[in-house]
Amino acid sequence: MSAFDCVIVGGGIVGAALADVLSADGVSVALVEARSIGAGTTACGMGHLVAMDDNAAELALTSWSVSLWRELADGLPRTVEYDACGTLWLAADDEEMAAVSAKVANYRAAGVRVEVLDSAALYEAEPALAPGLVGALRVVDDAVLYPPLAARTFALRAQARGARLMTGCPVRELRPGSVVLSNGDVLTARHIVLAAGVASPSLCPGLPISPRKGHLLITRRGAPVVHHQLVELGYLKSAHGTDGASVAFNAQPRVTGQLLLGSSRQPGDATREVDAALLERMLKRAAMFLPGLDGLQALRVWTGLRPATPDGLPLLGPHPEKPWLWLACGHEGLGITTATGSARLVADQLLGRTSAIDARPYSPARFLTASSRETAHA
Amino acid sequence: MREACDLVVVGAGPGGLAAACRAAEAGLDVLVLDAQPEPGGQVWRGEARKGTNRLARRWLSRFSASGARFRPGARVVAAPEPGVLLVEEGSSSFAVRYGRAVLATGARERFLPFPGWTLPGVLGVSGLQVLVKDGLPMRGKRVVLAGTGPLLLAAAATIHAHGGEVLYIAEQASAASHWSFALQLWRHPAKLLQGALMSATLISVPTSTDAWVIAAEGEDRVESVRLSVRGREEQLQCDYLGAAYGLVPNLEVARLLGCETSAGAVVVNERLETRVPKVHAVGELLGIGGVDQALVTGELAGLVAAEQPIPIEMERTWHRVRAFAARLALHDAPRAELRRLATPDTLLCRCEDVPMSALEGCQNLREARLYARLGMGACQGRTCGTAAQTLFGWSGEDVRPPCLPARIGSLRLPSEVSSTHTRES
Ligand SMILES: Cc1cc2nc3c(=O)[nH]c(=O)nc-3n(C[C@H](O)[C@H](O)[C@H](O)COP(=O)(O)OP(=O)(O)OC[C@H]3O[C@@H](n4cnc5c(N)ncnc54)[C@H](O)[C@@H]3O)c2cc1C
Ligand SMILES: Cc1cc2nc3c(=O)[nH]c(=O)nc-3n(C[C@H](O)[C@H](O)[C@H](O)COP(=O)(O)OP(=O)(O)OC[C@H]3O[C@@H](n4cnc5c(N)ncnc54)[C@H](O)[C@@H]3O)c2cc1C
Numbered sequence: 161m162s163a164f165d166c167v168i169v170g171g172g173i174v175g176a177a178l179a180d181v182l183s184a185d186g187v188s189v190a191l192v193e194a195r196s197i198g199a200g201t202t203a204c205g206m207g208h209l210v211a212m213d214d215n216a217a218e219l220a221l222t223s224w225s226v227s228l229w230r231e232l233a234d235g236l237p238r239t240v241e242y243d244a245c246g247t248l249w250l251a252a253d254d255e256e257m258a259a260v261s262a263k264v265a266n267y268r269a270a271g272v273r274v275e276v277l278d279s280a281a282l283y284e285a286e287p288a289l290a291p292g293l294v295g296a297l298r299v300v301d302d303a304v305l306y307p308p309l310a311a312r313t314f315a316l317r318a319q320a321r322g323a324r325l326m327t328g329c330p331v332r333e334l335r336p337g338s339v340v341l342s343n344g345d346v347l348t349a350r351h352i353v354l355a356a357g358v359a360s361p362s363l364c365p366g367l368p369i370s371p372r373k374g375h376l377l378i379t380r381r382g383a384p385v386v387h388h389q390l391v392e393l394g395y396l397k398s399a400h401g402t403d404g405a406s407v408a409f410n411a412q413p414r415v416t417g418q419l420l421l422g423s424s425r426q427p428g429d430a431t432r433e434v435d436a437a438l439l440e441r442m443l444k445r446a447a448m449f450l451p452g453l454d455g456l457q458a459l460r461v462w463t464g465l466r467p468a469t470p471d472g473l474p475l476l477g478p479h480p481e482k483p484w485l486w487l488a489c490g491h492e493g494l495g496i497t498t499a500t501g502s503a504r505l506v507a508d509q510l511l512g513r514t515s516a517i518d519a520r521p522y523s524p525a526r527f528l529t530a531s532s533r534e535t536a537h538a
Numbered sequence: 539m540r541e542a543c544d545l546v547v548v549g550a551g552p553g554g555l556a557a558a559c560r561a562a563e564a565g566l567d568v569l570v571l572d573a574q575p576e577p578g579g580q581v582w583r584g585e586a587r588k589g590t591n592r593l594a595r596r597w598l599s600r601f602s603a604s605g606a607r608f609r610p611g612a613r614v615v616a617a618p619e620p621g622v623l624l625v626e627e628g629s630s631s632f633a634v635r636y637g638r639a640v641l642a643t644g645a646r647e648r649f650l651p652f653p654g655w656t657l658p659g660v661l662g663v664s665g666l667q668v669l670v671k672d673g674l675p676m677r678g679k680r681v682v683l684a685g686t687g688p689l690l691l692a693a694a695a696t697i698h699a700h701g702g703e704v705l706y707i708a709e710q711a712s713a714a715s716h717w718s719f720a721l722q723l724w725r726h727p728a729k730l731l732q733g734a735l736m737s738a739t740l741i742s743v744p745t746s747t748d749a750w751v752i753a754a755e756g757e758d759r760v761e762s763v764r765l766s767v768r769g770r771e772e773q774l775q776c777d778y779l780g781a782a783y784g785l786v787p788n789l790e791v792a793r794l795l796g797c798e799t800s801a802g803a804v805v806v807n808e809r810l811e812t813r814v815p816k817v818h819a820v821g822e823l824l825g826i827g828g829v830d831q832a833l834v835t836g837e838l839a840g841l842v843a844a845e846q847p848i849p850i851e852m853e854r855t856w857h858r859v860r861a862f863a864a865r866l867a868l869h870d871a872p873r874a875e876l877r878r879l880a881t882p883d884t885l886l887c888r889c890e891d892v893p894m895s896a897l898e899g900c901q902n903l904r905e906a907r908l909y910a911r912l913g914m915g916a917c918q919g920r921t922c923g924t925a926a927q928t929l930f931g932w933s934g935e936d937v938r939p940p941c942l943p944a945r946i947g948s949l950r951l952p953s954e955v956s957s958t959h960t961r962e963s
Contacts, residue, residue, distance in 0.1 A: 196905045203908055308908040327901070380916055380943055434939055436618030440951045447946075454947030455629075460918065461939050461949070 164190045164324070166510070167339050167349040169331045169363065172202040173307055173496055174488050175355035176314035177503035183318040185511065190347055191315060191323060192339065194330035198311030201357050202496065204464020206376060206412055206422055207310075208389050209303040209497045210247055213266040217473055217521035222494060223270045224517050225501035226301055232500065233303075240309045241415045247302040248277070248286065248388040250409075250449065251295045256393040260297045273300040288384045290451045297393070304389055304412055307496045334363050336484040351510055353486040358467040360489040367475070368527045369490045371465040373429040375439055376422050380457040383419035384450075386411060392449065407442040409449045419456065421446050427468065434461050468492045469527070476505045476522040480529070486510060487524045539632035540952050543569035543607075545843050546623060546636035548614050548791055551579015553821025553832035554642030555597050558606040560840025568606035569634060571625055573613040573942075577601060579644055580664070581829050584671055593829070615944035617794050624948060631948035638816045638843045641792050641804070642836060645822035647782035649921050650872060650928060652879035654754030655781065656888050662782035667693035676702030682763050682774055684708040684751040684781040686870045688828070693780055694743060705774055708749035708765055710783060710876060711869050716747045719869040750876060751781050766875070784870035785826045786924050790941040792819055810839040818843065826870070827863030834859055877929045887922035889915025903932040916943055
């Protein structure tokens, strides 16, 4: 039996970022990962660090997190491929362009730097785009990076400060004050943090987290150059299929000269196979924005499972019924971005400090009330 | 575009050709796809034009007469749903809907890294042979070959016949293993004959067992190689080095379709059916066994696909060639010393320029991929993944579509995949 101040279960970007923050605060930490650091959903994500304004809580967490990433950027190894390329939200018609002004107000109120591009400015910035777009919103400080190495960097930094890194160690059970590994070993700790992404409910039944599958495609090097992460504003109203699946145009320039294309959303799908029909919809959509796309060389298509919650916000904080258990999971499609902010929020609560932003909107208590506990136990 | 057929055969080497002939002769509508411009696969490359090899001539003309349709330059890139393949053909693509499939995608060479292995002029053993057959000038060129098994001699014979000077053949297997393997060859008359013919023409080439390349050296291209020969070091000046350690099956299409693999080969039952119903595997996919295995397993699978009876003699032949394949695998297994040749700055993955040192701390292939970009490039780990498997015992990663780099357009689904037959002949 080994004793730690804190055992973090799950070495994705969220668990690794938390290990980094806690170890920097002198907390003795064990980071316990079933497979390899960053090899879960983190390895499947796009790595877009993006301030999103669908609601105030999302904007608060994402914009703060993006700024935390920016502070970290200089200390990240080159291989993490941090690139502050900014985001262009593309408006396909006047209706979408009209939505831009509301977004500008949201972002500016949150201290996020934005610019509005008219059609001419847009094509000057991104000549590869299909004609007919009416303009774009540029979010200046958004960035991209390579998620698995970002996670590994956090984990190795924690290790260098004395944290124990345990990979290839699946956790079988969480108990008050201890976690049981699948090989029967027991780690004791004052605090246990569950950061197992989409697998979190298997260790803590009743958590409102379900998989939301996504597809990505990467091209060979030498793809036509785009300079920003490109996203369609129309994603909000984009067509949903009968199965609830949706696609949106999302293209990312990699520093390697490759183009990373997304994305799709399939609620409740926990399979790993490429869904050919959905991939087809995704590629068709992408080809509308990037003419000539069909001629690019694809290297690989893959899928990943976003850990989705009913309101799209993560679960960050104490489990209301299990005071010994902390949650850091349910980051849906924004966990690469919000790993930095999430790690701070959980660490601050754990250490009894106040945070830079209000932690309440992400409190697990919003779902895990007494009644839901009864359902879970039924 | 859409195509439909009773049986699709992927690969037009001896395995695929034999399967296609048997099935088409029994009346099935057979479609054969191969990435190469001509049928023949690796061993009968160019024979469709030259017609110098009797066995090849016989099978190729039988194939033309069989009624099977052949699509050259057709690369299978994805398997979007059971019974459908996506195929890239030049700058266009099409989908094939099939009732059954025979996978006959053959093998590639196993490269193991040593200092200098990425220098120009350093190639595979059979890779160099293929280039020579395709016209690489050999007259006056000095060549060193290093590797294992019968393909070393086949390559040497070709280079010799094209006017090249083979300075040395380094066989990695131990003397004991090599000679016991050679002595087993009497059970396989065709091979014994081939071997004897080759040795006769090569009588003047110094050959050694327990020998391998330590390093290739040169400024802009290979100028010399250092060999370990029975514990001594030797240096030879040369223009080309062919160095590769046997073959490994091309499992990508099979794994894309979900076929189970074990010990580097596709798992099949006695009807050569994989764990995926109605999908068969033949030839090198069953474990490296050469032309004889490819032909007999191809014939068997073609007959099974067409629901024809299997002649007992054919089954016996198959069991015999399987025994040969098992011995070949023992003989060709890379010796331990070959795993220790690379230095920290030797590249393991040449697509992504990943040196050995970048793998520090990686525990498995997935970590090497995620943290060091091993196998993330154009070849998707075909070369370095196999090497890493041999060097570190790491097992393979999942295959994701496309199984070969392909235009995005080739991954697009045709609006509807027809299921009606469109037999041409
Ligand atoms: C297609 C796609 C695109 C995306 N694009 C973006 C993007 O552009 N920007 C962005 O911000 N986000 C993006 N995301 C979302 C982001 O990838 C996730 O939100 C994030 O990776 C979640 O991180 P995590 O650490 O919670 O989960 P994970 O990375 O899944 O980590 C959880 C870890 O827990 C481990 N684990 C599970 N069970 C156990 C156990 N019993 N014992 C021990 N360990 C266990 C797992 O092995 C895993 O490593 C995308 C997601 C997908 C699928
Ligand atoms: C480079 C090389 C040279 C060789 N030279 C000799 C030799 O001289 N003598 C000898 O006895 N043996 C040689 N061999 C050994 C050879 O593997 C066998 O002798 C024999 O060719 C195996 O037959 P097969 O039908 O299993 O596969 P192959 O003959 O290898 O045929 C496989 C075919 O499948 C095609 N293919 C693979 N993947 C796809 C795809 N995704 N889409 C479409 N088509 C695909 C390939 O283009 C190829 O034509 C060589 C092997 C290699 C790798």
